Amino acid sequence: MQSKITRMKKTIKHTIAASSLLLMLNVLQTNAQVVPTTSGVNLFCQGSDLDLGTPPANTEWIVRYSSTETTTPTTTLVLTDNSIPAADLETGYYYISTVGNAANPEICESDMATVPVYVFAPLTVDFDAEDYCIEDAGDQTFTADLTTTDAYTTYAYQWFTVNGGVETAIVGATSATYTPDPDINPNTTTTYRLKAGYSVGSLTYCSSAEDHEVTVLPKPSTPTITIGGGATGETL
Secondary structure, three states: OHHHHHHHHHHHHHHHHHHHHHHHHHHHOOOEEOOOOOOOOOEOOOOOEEEOOOOOEEEEEEEEOOOOOOOOEEEEEOOOOOOOOHHOOOHHHHHEEEEEEOOOOOOOOOEEEEEEEEEEEOOOOEEEEEOEEEHHHHEEEEEEEEEEOOOOOOOOEHHHHHHHHEEEEOOOOOOOOEEEOOOOOEEEEEEEEEEEEEEEEOOOEEEEEEEEEEEEOOOOOOOOOOOOOOOOOOOO
């Protein structure tokens, strides 16, 4: 009798554990948030509209929104010329369907298409670079300084030189730091440019740039020194 009860308890525990796991998986699935690597995601820079284009003939768009994935979105958006204005566009899931327009009210609502959207926050790019003396040429490193409120922090970098408004990419200079050529001539002024943006897969999004003009200062000639006030020698 005791072993039968024990077996029943184990069965109940296993059933509860399995049910809890399924519940947890369902919660994770229904509360999934959009990230830049979400499958099928549409990436936007802040300040961009989401243009849906013209709906099929005799219909109009219905757009619903949820910050997390769901089967029952409840927030319905008002479009402006078939677009979601930049001021209203947020990271999350957009559920888009069509329904008959005012002239064709007999057309039923379609199934919803799920459109995940991620909106990147603005990215400000700067870097530390100052004029330096030629004897210090081998010790220079320029360091990127990026400012953003975005939770996504994978970036791509490219350093350039700029001459007459024309930028030239520096081969291999694709990290957050750049070491200028230590063999540069003195009295040389170079405009350096850093471009950086959010890196997703093999592409860069919402990049920004900053320029700094850096001069390599020459070493002054050896000074001529006249010594005064020294001791006066005498013949003994």
